[in-house]
Amino acid sequence: MTSPVDSSMTPQARAYETMRTQGLRFTSQRKTITEVAFGNREHFSAESLLARSRRRNPKVSRATVYRTLAFLVRAGLLRQVDLGQSSPLYDPNFAEHPRHGHFVCVDCRKIIEFHDHCLDVRESIVTKDHGFSPRRVSLQIEATCDALREKGTCPQSTRAVRPRPKK
Amino acid sequence: MTSPVDSSMTPQARAYETMRTQGLRFTSQRKTITEVAFGNREHFSAESLLARSRRRNPKVSRATVYRTLAFLVRAGLLRQVDLGQSSPLYDPNFAEHPRHGHFVCVDCRKIIEFHDHCLDVRESIVTKDHGFSPRRVSLQIEATCDALREKGTCPQSTRAVRPRPKK
DNA sequence: GTACCTGCAAATGTTTTGCAGTACG
DNA sequence: CGTACTGCAAAACATTTGCAGGTAC
Numbered sequence: 001m002t003s004p005v006d007s008s009m010t011p012q013a014r015a016y017e018t019m020r021t022q023g024l025r026f027t028s029q030r031k032t033i034t035e036v037a038f039g040n041r042e043h044f045s046a047e048s049l050l051a052r053s054r055r056r057n058p059k060v061s062r063a064t065v066y067r068t069l070a071f072l073v074r075a076g077l078l079r080q081v082d083l084g085q086s087s088p089l090y091d092p093n094f095a096e097h098p099r100h101g102h103f104v105c106v107d108c109r110k111i112i113e114f115h116d117h118c119l120d121v122r123e124s125i126v127t128k129d130h131g132f133s134p135r136r137v138s139l140q141i142e143a144t145c146d147a148l149r150e151k152g153t154c155p156q157s158t159r160a161v162r163p164r165p166k167k
Numbered sequence: 168m169t170s171p172v173d174s175s176m177t178p179q180a181r182a183y184e185t186m187r188t189q190g191l192r193f194t195s196q197r198k199t200i201t202e203v204a205f206g207n208r209e210h211f212s213a214e215s216l217l218a219r220s221r222r223r224n225p226k227v228s229r230a231t232v233y234r235t236l237a238f239l240v241r242a243g244l245l246r247q248v249d250l251g252q253s254s255p256l257y258d259p260n261f262a263e264h265p266r267h268g269h270f271v272c273v274d275c276r277k278i279i280e281f282h283d284h285c286l287d288v289r290e291s292i293v294t295k296d297h298g299f300s301p302r303r304v305s306l307q308i309e310a311t312c313d314a315l316r317e318k319g320t321c322p323q324s325t326r327a328v329r330p331r332p333k334k
Numbered sequence: 335g336t337a338c339c340t341g342c343a344a345a346t347g348t349t350t351t352g353c354a355g356t357a358c359g
Numbered sequence: 360c361g362t363a364c365t366g367c368a369a370a371a372c373a374t375t376t377g378c379a380g381g382t383a384c
Contacts, residue, residue, distance in 0.1 A: 025338060046374080063343095063376085064339080067339090116289065118293075119286070127270065132308070134308050139304070141294055141305075142305075194357080213348080214348085227365095227366095
């Protein structure tokens with residue numbers, strides 16, 4: 001559930017604000033974990049979040065990482081996405097782009113985010129047709145990169161790309 | 168990868184045929200597990216598949232269930248779907264309806280399958296626009312059941328429904 | 335000062351694996 | 360008959376939890 005926190009703020013600021021609002025304590029561990037989680041746009045695993053957090057603040061424990069991840073997901077700031085890895089990833093771009101889907105490149109395993117308004121509309125229509133009201137949509141497309149197959153290099157392969165603006 | 172086995176056969180027959188083609192042995196355990204997996208259209212967990220298989224054939228072990236599940240997924244006959252449960256489910260309808268998505272009712276947790284050709288088309292276009300060729304699409308929509316909210320009962324709630332025919 | 339939070343380590347739950355014995359073809 | 364397959368139990372993981380001590384407020 002999204003809390004009633006100003007959505008124009010950065011996810012990191014919203015996390016702090018939500019803690020304050022709910023009377024949760026602002027510990028150095030929570031600060032570090034939140035900073036690292038929203039420090040860039042990459043998707044990350046719990047384990048890599050722990051490793052990166054510990055580099056900044058050795059006091060961070062695995063248990064606190066899991067507890068903070070659960071909080072951030074509950075707060076609607078982070079989304080757990082399952083892209084076929086052994087453990088789920090967390091998507092820090094969810095709060096700012098709640099409707100994007102993911103391409104997973106079958107060749108290089110890179111994750112590319114995308115958004116398409118027509119898909120949103122059609123998904124909503126189909127859902128209504130079946131007597132439901134949509135709450136959360138999760139679309140993953142495993143795909144091969146055309147440029148990679150033709151030229152042997154994958155132009156997208158550097159890192160996750162920001163979703164295109166809505167048309 | 169789908170093997171070069173006649174796709175007009177039932178998934179169960181295709182499983183046996185694939186075993187034969189690959190020179191794998193046709194054991195009573197594999198027979199039981201395959202029968203149970205494709206015995207109805209419900210999605211199931213590894214653990215429930217084990218329980219149901221053992222009811223028919225006490226010789227079935229947990230290890231063999233996991234090994235056979237991996238084989239059936241590799242053969243393209245079963246699909247692992249992650250619908251937010253603690254462990255993944257397996258979808259026996261995948262071979263016959265490879266393009267369907269899933270509604271997950273937020274209220275009753277029931278899983279309803281659906282298919283929409285317009286979505287297929289739009290997904291394909293979006294993927295191509297980004298320089299990819301789609302291989303596998305996975306669409307889950309968490310939703311609330313309108314009838315449930317209005318009348319207190321969920322008409323869909325009996326069991327997974329077969330996808331609608333393409334329009 | 336006192337909840338609330340944390341780290342630790344043990345518990346949990348799921349899936350995988352090594353190995354000695356079994357049975358399919 | 361040989362080799363692939365199986366069951367068992369242990370191992371390997373990922374995640375959660377109980378509890379004693381620490382700390383934000």
